[in-house]
Amino acid sequence: MLLAIDTSTTAIGAAVHDGSEVLAVVVHEDARRHGELLAPAVAAVLGQAGVAREDLDEIVCGVGPGPFTGLRVGVVTALVLAHSLGLPAPAGICSLDALAHEVAHDPSHQRPERLLVATDARRKEVYWAVYELGPAGAHRVDGPAVARAADLPPDVRSLPVVGRGSELYPDALTNPIPGGPRDVDPGMLARLAVDLRAGGHPDFGTALLDPEPLYLRRPDAVAAPGTAMATTRPAAAP
Amino acid sequence: MTTEHEPLVLGIETSCDETGVGIVRGQTLLADTVASSVDEHARFGGVVPEVASRAHLEAMVPTIERACAQAGVRLQEVDAVAVTAGPGLAGALLVGVAAAKALAVGLGRPIYGVNHLAAHVAVDVVEHGPLPEPTMGLLVSGGHSNLLLVPDVTCDIRSLGATIDDAAGEAFDKVARLLGLPFPGGPHIDRAAREGNQVAIDFPRGLTSGRDMDRHRFDYSFSGLKTAVARWVKAREDSGEPVPVADVAASFQEAVVDVLTRKAVLACREHGVDDLLIGGGVAANSRLRAMAQERCDAAGVRLRVPRPGLCTDNGAMVAALGAEMVQKGREASRLDLPADSSQPVWQVSA
Ligand SMILES: [Zn+2]
DSSP: OEEEEEOSSSEEEEEEEOSSSEEEEEEEEOTTOHHHHHHHHHHHHHHHHTOOGGGOOEEEEEOOSSOHHHHHHHHHHHHHHHHHTTOOOOEEEOHHHHHHHHHHHOTTSOOOSEEEEEEEOSTTOEEEEEEEEETTEEEEEEEEEEEOGGGSOHHHHTSOEESTHHHHOTTTOOOBOTTOOOSOOHHHHHHHHHHHHHSOSTTTTTSEEOSSOOOOSOGGGTSOTTTSSOSSSOTTOO | OOOTTSOEEEEEEOSSSEEEEEEEETTEEEEEEEEEOHHHHHTTTSOOHHHHHHHHHHHHHHHHHHHHHHHTOOGGGOOEEEEEEESSOHHHHHHHHHHHHHHHHHHTOOEEEEEHHHHHHHTTHHHHOSOOSSEEEEEESSSOEEEEEEEETTTEEEEEEEBSSSOHHHHHHHHHHHTTOOSSHHHHHHHHHTTSOTTSSOOOOTTOSHHHHHHSTTOBOOHHHHHHHHHHHHHHHHTTOOOOHHHHHHHHHHHHHHHHHHHHHHHHHHTTOOEEEEESGGGGOHHHHHHHHHHHHHHTOEEEOOOHHHHSSOHHHHHHHHHHHHHTTOOOBOTTOOOOTTOOTTOOBO
């Protein structure tokens, strides 16, 4: 019994997978309230799946890349939850892989050969990766990385694209897949984890990561000039 | 005097740069573990929020494990989880709050989101026993300088005054930098001051004049003092004379400690409070402790100061407040409780 958690995009949520199918998914769309919404979502998804917390065998979490503050909520939740249940440390999965996996396995999409996944990285940039799609799944061939959408090479920018990047930068990312996924579906993350465990997936052996955020940016570069550091300890915390 | 039916509470504190996990049974401290990222911030001369948040995430599970090992308890025995909900750095608080919620869900136990300042007061129950009601709390650290009237630390805290500009510890850091002493400045100023003359320079006492005592009776201000020290040091340097570091440190420290203790003891007298508790990192300052003791003795006020390790930010203080709340039957927080970076002090729980 597997619990999957992702907070790397605007969708904050969790899913339960019993090894053969997804039993329940709970997702809230709110880019600012990860800390408030995730724990209730985890409690709710267990309830909806009819699974006691002691029945969980494994936890996986999306490790981004994604906006840091929200991303950390998901990763620390997975880490501490696993520890409190006496489970092994959770496996991390690049969250962009879940979006590619969704395209690779959605029968309603015409499956492109190559796919760009681009999500909101804030600061006028996108998190992106390129995949080759085949019957066995999505194989990551470039990324994850962070860049301005307009600075991506032309042959990357013109690829069929999913994720919110193309909504934010329609002039640079011109080939969105109609109806394609915008945010990470934790149910799809769970399916990907199960597929990766089973073997046969093209990224079997490389896609399961340590449960650490894929930051891709150094902390020094995060805050705006002048606010990069408090000159002393911050005003609010004694 | 630990008994099995007293609540076993684990507390998590991540409001600034220390990842603290403490475990308390009733009013008995069983574990107090802290992982600090202060070394990573030292080269910036201050705390970098993103560096602190990353460090909290990495340290969380190992610190919880160490706390359980130190307390000799299994995580599954914990009866309740407490966590600092605010005030503090937003991103840093969020890591601790999310971790505490995950524990609450994983263990099937209630969660108490508590106020960081209230926890600084509550921690002394594990050192000196139950808090007299009311107690006067003087909290001094790098982030805040507060004078608090505390009728009940689990539900009723009133702010009498606070700094209107810099926190006391912030002034220590800035003056230390002026004098070429390392960050954090408090312990270095304290050490340098021991060799100096505290009446060598007459630095200003902020908000103590007649008119200020009407309008800002229990408020503090350290910005003018910091500027006065900077001006004095510059004048010395401009005239080509060496700066007497020990005398400047001692005279500066005397000015800070004088105002802090004078107003705290006055507040005790005017509010009829017999017990003064000093907490926060600056409570480790030796001159503050000495002068507070002198003035409390003279005023017939009992002074409580937790040992230095419990004055700085730590998880034990959060666990201690959580245990008080459990024992007083206070309501637990909801699982969607927010981290509130500017949580007001009167809001003891979230
Ligand atoms: Zn503090």
